[in-house]
Amino acid sequence: MEQSSDQKNxxxxxxxxxxxxxGNYHMAGWRLPGSTxxxxxxIQRWVEAAQAIERAKLHMLFIADAASPPGTDxxxxxxxxxxxxxxxxxxxxxxxxxxxxxxxxxATMSTTYLEPYNLARTVASLDHxxxxxxxxxxxxxxxxxxxxxxxxxxxxxHAERYVRAEEFVDVVRGIxxxxxxxxxxxxxxxxxxxxxxxxxxxxxxxxxxxxxxPSAVPRSPQGHPVLIQAGSSEPGMNISARVADIVFTSQSSxxxxxxxxxxxxxxxxxxxxxxxHMLVLPGALLFMGETESEAKEKFEQLxxxxxxxxxxxxxxxNLGGVDLSKxxxxxxxxxxxVNNARVSAVESYIAISRREGLTLRQMAMxxxxxxxxxxxxxxxxxxxxxxxxxxxxxxADGFNILPSDTPGGINILVEKLVPELQRxxxxxxxxxxxxxxxxxxxxxxxxxxxxx
Ligand SMILES: Cc1cc2nc3c(=O)[nH]c(=O)nc-3n(C[C@H](O)[C@H](O)[C@H](O)COP(=O)(O)O)c2cc1C
Numbered sequence: 001m002e003q004s005s006d007q008k009n010x011x012x013x014x015x016x017x018x019x020x021x022x023g024n025y026h027m028a029g030w031r032l033p034g035s036t037x038x039x040x041x042x043i044q045r046w047v048e049a050a051q052a053i054e055r056a057k058l059h060m061l062f063i064a065d066a067a068s069p070p071g072t073d074x075x076x077x078x079x080x081x082x083x084x085x086x087x088x089x090x091x092x093x094x095x096x097x098x099x100x101x102x103x104x105x106x107a108t109m110s111t112t113y114l115e116p117y118n119l120a121r122t123v124a125s126l127d128h129x130x131x132x133x134x135x136x137x138x139x140x141x142x143x144x145x146x147x148x149x150x151x152x153x154x155x156x157x158h159a160e161r162y163v164r165a166e167e168f169v170d171v172v173r174g175i176x177x178x179x180x181x182x183x184x185x186x187x188x189x190x191x192x193x194x195x196x197x198x199x200x201x202x203x204x205x206x207x208x209x210x211x212x213x214p215s216a217v218p219r220s221p222q223g224h225p226v227l228i229q230a231g232s233s234e235p236g237m238n239i240s241a242r243v244a245d246i247v248f249t250s251q252s253s254x255x256x257x258x259x260x261x262x263x264x265x266x267x268x269x270x271x272x273x274x275x276x277h278m279l280v281l282p283g284a285l286l287f288m289g290e291t292e293s294e295a296k297e298k299f300e301q302l303x304x305x306x307x308x309x310x311x312x313x314x315x316x317x318n319l320g321g322v323d324l325s326k327x328x329x330x331x332x333x334x335x336x337x338v339n340n341a342r343v344s345a346v347e348s349y350i351a352i353s354r355r356e357g358l359t360l361r362q363m364a365m366x367x368x369x370x371x372x373x374x375x376x377x378x379x380x381x382x383x384x385x386x387x388x389x390x391x392x393x394x395x396a397d398g399f400n401i402l403p404s405d406t407p408g409g410i411n412i413l414v415e416k417l418v419p420e421l422q423r424x425x426x427x428x429x430x431x432x433x434x435x436x437x438x439x440x441x442x443x444x445x446x447x448x449x450x451x452x
Contacts, residue, residue, distance in 0.1 A: 012425075012426060012427055012428050013387070013391055013396075013397070013398040013399065013421065013426050013427050014059050014246075014279050014281060014397055014398030014399075014440060015058045015059055015060075015398050015399055015401060015418075015427065016058065016059055016060040016061075016062050016104075016106070016246075016281055016398070016399070016400045016401065017049070017053050017058055017060070017061050017062065017400075017401050017403070017410070017413075018062050018064065018283060018400045018401060018402045019039075019046075019049060019061065019062070019063055019064070019403075019406070020063065020064040020065075020086075021039070021040055021064075021082060021083055021085070021086045022036065022037065022038070022039035022040040022082040022083075022085065022086075023036055023039035023045055023046075023049065023403075023406040024036070024039070024082065024403075024404065024405045024406055024409075025285060025370070025402040025403060025404055025405075025409075026285075026302050026368070026369050026370070026404040026405060027081055027082075027083075027306050027310055027311070027314060027368040027369070028302050028303070028305035028306045028368070029082075029302065029403075029404055029405035029406070029409075030082040030405075031305045032301070032302060032305070032405045032408065034408060035405040035406060035407070035408055036406050036407065037082065039082075039406065040082060040084075040085030040086055040087065041085055041087060043087075043092065043095050045406070046061075046092050046095070046096055047095070047096055047099055048407065049061065049406060049407065049410055050096045050099075050100050050103050051099065051100060052407070052410050052411070052414050053103060053410065053413075053414060054100050054101070054102055054103040055414065056413070056414040056418040057102075057418070057427070057428055057429065057430060057431060058103065058418070059103075059104050059398070059436070059439055059440060060103065060104030060105070060106050060135060060436065061093070061096065061103055061104065061105060061106065062106040062107075062108075062135075062137065062228075062248075062400065063089035063092060063093065063106070063107050063108065064108050064137070065086065065088075065089050065107060065108040065109070066086075066108075066110075066141065066142070066143035066146055067110065067113055067143070067146045067149060067150075068143065068145055068146050068148070068149050069083055069084045069085075069086065069145075070083060070143045070145055070317050071083070071145075071313055071317055072145065074313060076309075077307075077309045077310055077313045078313075080307050080309070080310050081310055089107035089108065089109075090107055090109075090122055090123075090126060093105040093106075093107055093126060093130075093134075094126060094129055094130075097126070097129050097130035097131075097133065098129075101131075102133075102431045102434075102439065103133065104133050104134075104135055104226065104436035104439065104440075105126060105130055105133050105134055105135065105436075106134075106135035106136070106137055106226070106228060107123075107126075107135075107136065107137065108137040108139050108230075109122075109123070109136055109137070109138075109139075110139055110140065110141040110146065111138060111139070111140055111141075111161070111164060111165040111168040111169070112140050112141045112146070112147075112155075112156060112161050112164065112165075113141065113146055113147075113149075113150045115209075116168045116169075116171035116172045116175065116209055116211065117171070117175060117211050117213075117215075119136070119168075119172055120171070120172040120175035120176055120215060120217075121175070121215055121216055121217050123136045123172075123225050124175075124176060124215065124217040124219075124220040124225065125217055125220075126225070127220035127221055127222055127225045128217065128218075128220050128221065131221055131434065131435070132220070132221030132222045132434060132435030132436065132437070132438075133435060133436045134220070134222070134225040134226070134436070135225055135226035135227070135228055135245075135246070135436060136172075136225055136226070136227060136228065137228040137229075137230055137248065138165060138168075138169060138227060138228065138229045138230070138239070138243075138244070139230050139231065140158070140161035140162060140164075140165050140231060141155065141161070142345070143317075144320065144321055158233070158235075159235065162231070162233075162235035162236070162239065163207070163208075164207075164208050165235075165239060166239055166242075167206045167207060167208050167209060168208070168209070169227070169239065169243050170204070170206075171202070171204050171206075171209050171211050173224060173243070174202040174204055174211075174213065175202060175211065175213055175214070175215045176215070176219065176220070176223070176224050176225075177200055177202075177219070177447065177448045178199065178200055178201075178202070178213050178214030178215040178217075178219070179194075179198055179199055179200070179214065179215070179218050179219045179447070180198040180200075180219065180447040180448060180449045180450075181219055181223075181447045181450075182195070182198060183195050183198030183199060183218060183219065184218050198449070199214050200213070200214065200448050201213050201214055202214070219447060221435055222435050222436065222437050222444060223444045223445040223446070223447065224444075224445045225436075226245045226246060226436050226437060226440065226442065227243050227244050227245050227246070228244060228245065228246040228247070228248055229243070229244035229246075229247055229248070230247075230248040230249070231344065232249045232250070232260065232344035232348075233344045236344065237263060237264045237267060238267060240264055240267075240278065241264060241265075241267030241268050241270065241271055241273065241278070242270075242271045242273075244278055245277065245278065245279065245437075245440070245442050246278070246279045246280075246281060246440075247264055247278060247279070247280045247281065248281055248282075248283065248400050249264075249280065249281070249282050249283070250282065250283050250344075250345070250348055250371065250372050250373045250374070251282045251283075251348075251374055251395070252348060252351065252352050252355075252372060252373070252374050252375075253351075253355065253374075254389065254390060254393065254395055256351065257282050257374070257390060257395035257396060258393065258394050258395045260280070260282075261280050261394055261395050261396065262394065264278070264280060265278065265280070277442055277443065279397040279398065279440065279442075280396055280397050281396065281397060281398050281399055281400045282373075282374055282390070282395065282396050282399060282400065283373040283374060283399070283400045283401075283402055284373065284374050284376060284387065284399045284400070284401055284402065285369075285370040285371075285373045285374065285375045285376065285402040285404065286376050286383055286401060286402065286403065286404065286409060286412075286413065286417070287299040287302070287375070287376065287377040287378075287404050288376070288378065288379070288380055288383050288409070288412050288413070288416070288417065289378075289379060289380075289412075290379065290380065290416070291379050292378055292379050292382065294379075295377050295378050295379060296377060298404075299369075299377045299404075302369065302404060302405070303365060303368075303369055306365060306368045306369070308361070308364070310368055311361075311364035311365050311367060311368040312324055312325075312364045314364065314367045314368045314371075315349075315360075315363060315364040315367040315368075318345055318349065318367050318371060318372070319336050319345070319346055319349060320345075320346065322336050324360065324364075327360050328360065329359065329360050329361040330359050330360070330361055331359060331360060332353065332354075332357070332358070332359060332360070333349070333350070333353040333358065333359070333360050333363045334360075335350070336349070336350065345371075345372060348372035349363065349367070349372050352366070352372060369404075370402075370404075373402060380412070380416040380417050380420055381420065383417060384417060384420045384421055384424065384426075387399060387421070387426075388421075388424060388426060391426065401413060
C-alpha cells in the first residue's frame with residue numbers, strides 16, 4: 001500500500017452495513033442453507049444483525065427501501081424471489097434502537113412520494129427515540145412502480161425528480177430548525193414549557209411545497225439527523241455536495257471510484273462546504289471465505305440457485321424496465337438508452353459489461369448476484385487488501401458493506417474482516433461518541449439563533 005502505517009492511523013474507515021428487504025442482498029441469498037428466509041417480516045433478524053455489527057463497532061445499519069414490491073407485472077418470476085415482502089424501515093429501526101446503544105440507524109425515504117413535513121417529523125422522532133442515531137437516505141426513487149400507489153400513472157422524469165428533491169430537502173432541514181436547542185425549559189415552577197422566542201416558522205412557499213411550520217417535534221439530539229444521498233448522476237452529485245453528510249455510490253473499478261470521489265468532493269466548494277464533512281462510501285458486495293476457494297465455492301453455490309428468469313427480470317428492472325427478451329442471451333449486452341428511473345445505474349451496467357466483456361446472460365447473473373456494486377470474491381485477507389487499497393488511494397472514506405446472505409455474510413464480516421481491519425489500524429476498536437454524527441466525526445449543525 002502507498003502510505004506508511006503512521007499515516008494510516010490518522011484516518012480510519014467508516015463502515016455501514018447495507019441490508020434490504022429480507023436482509024440477503026444476493027437474489028438467492030435466502031435459499032442458502034443456514035440463511036434467513038423470513039427477514040421480511042421477522043424483527044428478531046434485524047435486531048440480531050444490528051447487535052452483531054454494534055459489537056464490531058460499525059457506524060451504521062442502513063435499510064434500503066422502495067414503497068412497493070418491484071416487478072408485480074410478472075408474478076411468476078417474482079414468486080421465485082424474496083423481494084415481495086418488505087417492512088417499513090422506520091418501525092424496524094425504532095425497535096432496533098431500543099436494544100442497541102451506538103449503532104447508527106439509516107433508512108431510505110423517497111423525496112418523490114412523501115411530503116417533507118411528515119418525513120422531517122418521522123426522522124426527527126427516530127433521532128429522539130435513539131438518542132441521536134438517525135440518518136435519512138435521500139433518494140428520488142429507483143422503483144418506477146412506486147408511482148402507481150401515489151395517485152400517478154408513472155415515475156416523474158429524472159430531472160424533475162431532482163428539482164423536487166432539492167426543494168424537499170430544504171423544507172426538511174427548515175422544519176428540523178423549527179426550535180432552538182433550548183426552546184423547551186419545561187419548568188414546573190414558572191409553568192413555562194416552551195419559549196416563544198425560540199420558535200422559528202419556516203413559511204416556505206416553493207414550486208412543489210407550501211409548508212408553514214413549526215414542527216411537532218423539538219430539535220433532535222443531532223440537530224439535523226445525518227443526511228445520506230445515493231444518486232450518482234449529475235444532479236445527484238450536486239445535491240450531495242450541497243447537503244449530504246454521506247454519499248452512497250455504486251462503483252465497480254478503482255479508477256471509476258477515484259474519479260467519482262474527486263468529482264463529488266470538488267463540488268463542495270461551490271456550496272461553501274468542507275469536503276471532509278462529506279463521506280463517500282462506495283458499496284462493496286462481499287463473498288468472503290477463510291480461503292480463496294471457500295469464497296469461490298460460496299459465490300458459485302449462490303449463483304447456481306438463481307433461476308435465469310429471475311436474473312433477467314432483475315437486470316431489466318435495474319435498467320429501468322427495458323424489455324430484454326428480444327436480445328440474444330449469449331451476445332454482448334446491447335447499448336441500452338439511459339433510462340429515466342436510474343440514470344447512473346444504466347451507465348454503470350454498460351461500463352461493467354464493456355470492461356469485462358460480459359454477455360447479456362452473464363450480465364443478468366451479475367445483476368442478480370450483486371447489481372452493479374463492486375463485487376469481491378475472496379479470502380478475508382484479500383478482501384481487506386482491496387478495501388485498504390481503495391481507502392488509501394482516494395476512492396473511499398469507508399464502505400457500505402453488502403452481505404450476500406444473512407447471517408453468514410454478517411458473521412464473517414464481524415468475526416473475521418473487522419478484526420483484520422483493526423489489526424491494520426484501518427478501523428476503530430471503540431465508539432468515539434454518543435451520537436451518529438459524533439461517531440462519524442461530523443459537526444452538529446447549530447440551531448438558527450446560534451447561526452445568526
Ligand atoms: C448504495 C445505494 C443505495 C441506494 N438505495 C436506494 C434505495 O434504498 N431506494 C431507492 O429507491 N434507490 C436507491 N438507490 C438509487 C439512487 O438513490 C437513485 O435514486 C438512483 O440511482 C437514480 O438516481 P441517479 O441516476 O442520480 O443515480 C441507491 C443507490 C445506491 C448507490
